[in-house]
Amino acid sequence: MGHHPHQSSASSSLTDSNSRRVVVGAAILDDKHEPGQMMLARRKAPKSLAGYWEFPGGKVEAGEDLEQALRRELQEELDVEAEILDRIESPEPQGWLLGNGMRMQVYTAVIISGKATALVEHDQLAWEQLDSTALHAFEWIPADRPIVDALLEQLSR
Numbered sequence: 001m002g003h004h005p006h007q008s009s010a011s012s013s014l015t016d017s018n019s020r021r022v023v024v025g026a027a028i029l030d031d032k033h034e035p036g037q038m039m040l041a042r043r044k045a046p047k048s049l050a051g052y053w054e055f056p057g058g059k060v061e062a063g064e065d066l067e068q069a070l071r072r073e074l075q076e077e078l079d080v081e082a083e084i085l086d087r088i089e090s091p092e093p094q095g096w097l098l099g100n101g102m103r104m105q106v107y108t109a110v111i112i113s114g115k116a117t118a119l120v121e122h123d124q125l126a127w128e129q130l131d132s133t134a135l136h137a138f139e140w141i142p143a144d145r146p147i148v149d150a151l152l153e154q155l156s157r
């Protein structure tokens with residue numbers, strides 16, 4: 001009895017679809033100083049999210065800081081080297097609340113090397129004007145829509 005609680009809490013931190021893991025995402029811009037377009041990516045999996053558009057990115061791994069994690073994800077998912085620019089300010093400092101209870105921090109970024117390619121996570125990439133109507137015409141993961149608005153607001157400052 002004495003050992004059980006310890007064991008289960010140690011393993012749950014690795015195996016839960018836990019709400020503590022942080023997600024990082026990128027609003028990839030076409031130009032660092034005068035952005036006109038951003039890139040969106042359409043998910044292939046899981047089934048519940050397949051077909052929805054998102055900010056490319058993923059979960060931060062142990063030992064990484066957020067920007068390192070994001071650069072790694074962009075390399076793995078899109079085969080590009082990226083420079084991370086600014087954090088999109090979120091209502092709470094921990095980041096944007098996602099549908100599954102996780103938090104996501106989103107950064108603007110530019111590609112510094114390579115041509116973005118949909119590899120395993122996505123089946124389509126799109127460049128779109130930084131315009132509210134144009135961007136909201138895509139079927140985003142619902143939790144991402146307020147982030148799109150905050151991005152546009154922040155870029156217009």
Ligand SMILES: Nc1nc2c([nH]c(=O)n2[C@H]2C[C@H](O)[C@@H](COP(=O)(O)OP(=O)(O)OP(=O)(O)O)O2)c(=O)[nH]1
Pocket residue numbers: 023024025049053054055056057058059060098099100102104141143144
């Ligand atoms: N990458 C990304 N994930 C998002 C966005 N919006 C949103 O709700 N999510 C959710 C979907 C997933 O549940 C989670 C991110 O997980 P992921 O599957 O992209 O992470 P990962 O690449 O590290 O994959 P894995 O190791 O879990 O297989 O956050 C978004 O804009 N970008």
